[in-house]
Amino acid sequence: MPAEMRLFVDEHVRYIQSLDTRKDELEYWLTEHLRLNGLYWGLTALHLLGHGDALSRQDVIDFALSCLHDCGGFGAAPGHDAHMLYTVSGVQILATLDAFDELEKRVPDGRQKIGRYIARLQDAETGTFAGDEWGEQDTRFLYGAFNALSLLGLLHLVDVDKAVAYIESCVNFDGGYGTSPGAETHSGQVFTCVSALAIAGRLDVVERDKLAAWLSERQLKNGGLNGRPEKQEDVCYSWWVMSSLATLDKLHWIDGEKLAAFILNCQDPEHGGFSDRPGDMVDVFHTVFAVAGLGLLKYPGVLEVDPV
Amino acid sequence: MAPKKFYHDDPAWSDVEPIPQDDGGPYPLAAIAYTDEYREAMSYLRAVMAKNEASQRVLALTEHIISMNPAHYTVWLYRAKTLSALSVPLSEEIAWLNPTALRHIKNYQIWHHRQTIINQLGSPKGESDFITSMLAQDSKNYHVWSYRQWLVQRFNIYTDEELAWTESMIDEDIRNNSAWNHRFFLVFGKSKDAIPSQEIIDRELDYAKSAIRKAPQNQSPWNYLRGAVRHVKLPVSTLKQFALEFADTEKPDEVFSSHALDVLADVYAEEKGMEEQARRALELLAERYDPIRKQYWNYRMGLLGEGRVV
Numbered sequence: 066m067p068a069e070m071r072l073f074v075d076e077h078v079r080y081i082q083s084l085d086t087r088k089d090e091l092e093y094w095l096t097e098h099l100r101l102n103g104l105y106w107g108l109t110a111l112h113l114l115g116h117g118d119a120l121s122r123q124d125v126i127d128f129a130l131s132c133l134h135d136c137g138g139f140g141a142a143p144g145h146d147a148h149m150l151y152t153v154s155g156v157q158i159l160a161t162l163d164a165f166d167e168l169e170k171r172v173p174d175g176r177q178k179i180g181r182y183i184a185r186l187q188d189a190e191t192g193t194f195a196g197d198e199w200g201e202q203d204t205r206f207l208y209g210a211f212n213a214l215s216l217l218g219l220l221h222l223v224d225v226d227k228a229v230a231y232i233e234s235c236v237n238f239d240g241g242y243g244t245s246p247g248a249e250t251h252s253g254q255v256f257t258c259v260s261a262l263a264i265a266g267r268l269d270v271v272e273r274d275k276l277a278a279w280l281s282e283r284q285l286k287n288g289g290l291n292g293r294p295e296k297q298e299d300v301c302y303s304w305w306v307m308s309s310l311a312t313l314d315k316l317h318w319i320d321g322e323k324l325a326a327f328i329l330n331c332q333d334p335e336h337g338g339f340s341d342r343p344g345d346m347v348d349v350f351h352t353v354f355a356v357a358g359l360g361l362l363k364y365p366g367v368l369e370v371d372p373v
Numbered sequence: 374m375a376p377k378k379f380y381h382d383d384p385a386w387s388d389v390e391p392i393p394q395d396d397g398g399p400y401p402l403a404a405i406a407y408t409d410e411y412r413e414a415m416s417y418l419r420a421v422m423a424k425n426e427a428s429q430r431v432l433a434l435t436e437h438i439i440s441m442n443p444a445h446y447t448v449w450l451y452r453a454k455t456l457s458a459l460s461v462p463l464s465e466e467i468a469w470l471n472p473t474a475l476r477h478i479k480n481y482q483i484w485h486h487r488q489t490i491i492n493q494l495g496s497p498k499g500e501s502d503f504i505t506s507m508l509a510q511d512s513k514n515y516h517v518w519s520y521r522q523w524l525v526q527r528f529n530i531y532t533d534e535e536l537a538w539t540e541s542m543i544d545e546d547i548r549n550n551s552a553w554n555h556r557f558f559l560v561f562g563k564s565k566d567a568i569p570s571q572e573i574i575d576r577e578l579d580y581a582k583s584a585i586r587k588a589p590q591n592q593s594p595w596n597y598l599r600g601a602v603r604h605v606k607l608p609v610s611t612l613k614q615f616a617l618e619f620a621d622t623e624k625p626d627e628v629f630s631s632h633a634l635d636v637l638a639d640v641y642a643e644e645k646g647m648e649e650q651a652r653r654a655l656e657l658l659a660e661r662y663d664p665i666r667k668q669y670w671n672y673r674m675g676l677l678g679e680g681r682v683v
């Protein structure tokens with residue numbers, strides 16, 4: 066491998082650490098609605114790079130808990146409404162930092178409260194989940210609910226069978242899944258459905274070979290992966306597609322070396338971070354998915370990753 | 374850019390005591406810096422939310438904040454609550470949403486908001502034109518297509534007109550997978566188990582075939598064709614003659630579509646005494662026409678002895 070193909074670990078760690086000090090930049094407040102997710106992404110990337118201590122554990126826990134509402138849901142930042150997406154990030158942050166005890170100390174009955182908030186968002190009729198009381202539904206929220214509840218050890222609070230049946234109703238003619246029944250198959254949505262089924266122990270309902278064939282077709286000649294047929298490649302899909310393939314035991318169906326080279330080409334070797342494709346602006350979202358993708362490919366310098 | 378709008382010197386807002394951002398107190402990660410204009414508008418929003426105020430000025434305030442940051446979901450939520458409390462004519466809301474959505478095409482809160490409003494209005498009138506103008510900017514936008522599907526289901530628009538519109542989208546870009554998916558949804562999706570008439574099946578197979586003849590390596594119509602055959606429970610051998618138009622295992626230098634080889638591999642795998650032909654097709658894929666997925670094609674070769682196909 067040529068020299069420029071190495072992974073610039075120190076630069077990426079500095080990039081993630083710097084994110085929180087860029088507060089005078091316009092983009093910082095425009096992405097406020099993603100603050101808690103961003104924190105989780107940054108934290109995960111640092112953990113995978115072996116620098117989990119680069120952010121202060123206590124500061125991260127304090128911030129996460131400052132986003133927790135009485136109802137048991139987390140908002141994106143203090144003062145923002147509770148929503149499934151941030152609740153999942155909140156739980157993931159606490160799990161990553163092994164901080165559920167601290168949650169109980171500061172919020173009596175905290176785990177149960179959070180679990181009940183998530184359980185309330187299940188649609189009793191269809192089995193899927195809404196993002197908030199407003200009612201928007203998406204298989205992303207179903208996966209988020211399963212993920213957070215299994216981390217909390219509270220999956221029994223929801224109707225798992227009904228949710229699984231809902232995922233089955235989302236399967237398309239190409240073997241993949243969309244946001245709701247009939248909606249176009251999309252790699253991100255395939256990831257959410259396959260991962261939710263894996264958490265539920267119900268991968269038996271997936272047409273493994275057909276779906277994995279569709280997923281492997283996402284690889285383009287340049288090594289990158291796209292999210293849907295006839296679309297451009299993008300680093301975030303390396304995670305959605307690869308982790309789905311790994312869950313289905315078919316990761317070897319794509320060319321890992323070519324993909325690793327594509328991902329490494331998306332680095333900013335000077336200031337750290339990854340972009341969606343070579344030459345674009347870096348961001349924390351694509352950084353975590355790039356690093357996690359390299360982890361799945363067992364790239365040296367990155368911890369191995371659990372696909373779900 | 375619009376001139377900045379502030380509330381502290383606006384007499385219409387003099388009765389409101391703004392509530393500044395609680396930036397998480399002593400926690401350094403939580404301190405968030407804003408532009409003055411956004412910060413002030415948000416502090417007035419917090420104040421009206423604390424009093425549960427529903428009024429015209431709240432609508433104006435949410436509109437202002439959305440223009441600065443459409444991704445702030447709390448604002449949309451409060452706007453929807455205010456609209457229903459005020460019984461504002463919802464067509465006015467749609468008239469405002471149209472240009473707003475065009476400015477923020479990737480934002481999904483707008484679509485959910487729109488769905489809520491149209492659902493209450495109870496009529497899809499004008500929505501088709503609006504969607505067409507959105508797709509003119511980004512013809513594969515996932516939110517727009519999902520919204521279109523919701524409209525079809527909500528108002529039962531499984532019509533010839535809808536099909537013709539979908540066809541025009543495919544004509545515009547034959548590689549638009551979203552448009553192909555919408556077609557499948559219209560023709561086969563209304564009820565999962567119902568099989569359409571022979572006439573419709575023939576029409577659909579012919580439609581996909583003619584699209585493939587225009588661009589033999591295009592994945593979307595191949596997926597459509599195979600999906601349709603499977604949906605109506607026809608054997609894959611139905612597609613043998615068609616696939617031979619683009620590939621023949623006897624003529625390895627004249628392959629015009631790897632997807633045709635893929636179909637032939639499945640056809641031969643099921644055909645008695647043709648296992649070698651199936652193997653030949655898969656070898657051509659692994660070595661020549663789709664080597665990046667070599668492992669997948671090798672896996673398929675391994676299945677041949679077992680009489681299984683993917």
Ligand SMILES: [Zn+2]
Pocket residue numbers: 299300301302341351
């Ligand atoms: Zn991306």
